[in-house]
C-alpha cells in the first residue's frame with residue numbers, strides 16, 4: 001500500500017506572507033488611445049470604444065504570473081492593485097475630476113457628476129476583465145471598488161482596507177467621494193499601494209509593474225539600456241528626469257510612483273519597479289530575487 005504523507009499544516013493566518021503588486025494602467029490598456037479628450041475641454045478625440053481597449057495578451061500573462069507567485073511559496077496572499085489607464089484617465093482629465101467639483105458652475109458640475117458615474121462604471125468594466133483573467137488562471141480573487149469603501153484622496157484616505165479570505169485581494173484606482181466642498185476626487189492605485197504595503201501583516205515585497213524597465217535617468221524616448229537606475233531614493237531625486245504626461249494622466253506618473261514606493265520602503269518593505277511586459281521579472285521581484293532587472297526604491 002502506498003502511504004501518502006499528510007499535507008504540511010497550514011501556518012497560522014498571521015504568518016502568511018503578503019505581496020503587494022500594482023499593475024500599471026499603461027500595461028493593461030492603451031492610455032494614449034483616444035487621448036484627444038485630454039487637456040481639459042479639448043475635443044473628444046477617439047470615441048469611448050477606442051478608450052476601453054484592454055491588452056488581453058499582457059493581462060493574461062500577468063494573471064498567470066500571479067498564480068505562479070501564489071504557487072511558489074506556501075500560504076501567500078497577493079494584494080493586486082490595478083491602475084485606470086485609458087478607462088479612467090482620459091475622461092477624468094476631460095471633466096477635471098481630479099480637481100473636484102468646479103465652483104459656481106452648475107452646468108459643468110452636472111457634467112462632472114455624470115462623468116463621475118461613468119468613470120466608476122468604466123473602472124468596474126476594466127476590473128471585470130481583470131477578475132475574469134484571474135479566474136481563467138485559477139486565482140481565487142475578490143475585488144473591492146474603492147468608491148464603495150474609501151473616502152478622500154492621497155495616501156491618507158479614510159476607510160478600512162478590505163481583504164479577501166481567499167488568496168488574492170483586488171482593488172484599483174477610482175473616483176471616490178471626498179468629504180468636503182470638492183465632493184469627489186481621484187484616488188490613485190499608488191495611494192492604495194502605500195496603504196496596503198505599509199499596513200498589511202507580513203508584507204515581503206511591494207512591486208510596481210509598469211511599461212518601462214524601472215526609473216530611467218532620462219525620459220524613455222531618449223533612454224538607452226544603460227539609463228536604468230538600479231536604485232532610486234527620494235534623497236537623490238536629481239538622479240532622474242521624471243516627466244509626467246499631464247495631457248493624459250490625472251495622477252502623478254513615474255515620479256508619484258517612486259515617491260509612493262519610498263514611503264513604503266521607509267516602513268522597511270522591499271519595493272521594486274519592474275517592466276510588466278516581462279512576466280518573469282514580475283515573478284522574480286515578488287519573490288525577492290535581488291538580480292531582477294528593475295529599480296529598487298529606497299526611502
Ligand SMILES: Nc1ncnc2c1ncn2[C@@H]1O[C@H](COP(=O)(O)OP(=O)(O)OP(=O)(O)O)[C@@H](O)[C@H]1O
Nearest residue numbers: 024025026083210215216218219241242243253254
Ligand atoms: N525618467 C523616467 N523613468 C521611467 N519612466 C518615465 C520617466 N519619465 C517618464 N516616464 C513615463 O512614466 C510612465 C510610467 O508612469 P505611469 O504613471 O504612466 O505608469 P502606469 O504604470 O501606467 O501607472 P498608473 O496605473 O498609475 O497610471 C512610463 O510609461 C514612462 O513613459
Ligand SMILES: C=C(C)CCOP(=O)(O)O
Nearest residue numbers: 083084088173188189251
Ligand atoms: C483615473 C482614475 C479613475 C484612477 C487613477 O488610478 P491610477 O491609474 O492608479 O493612478
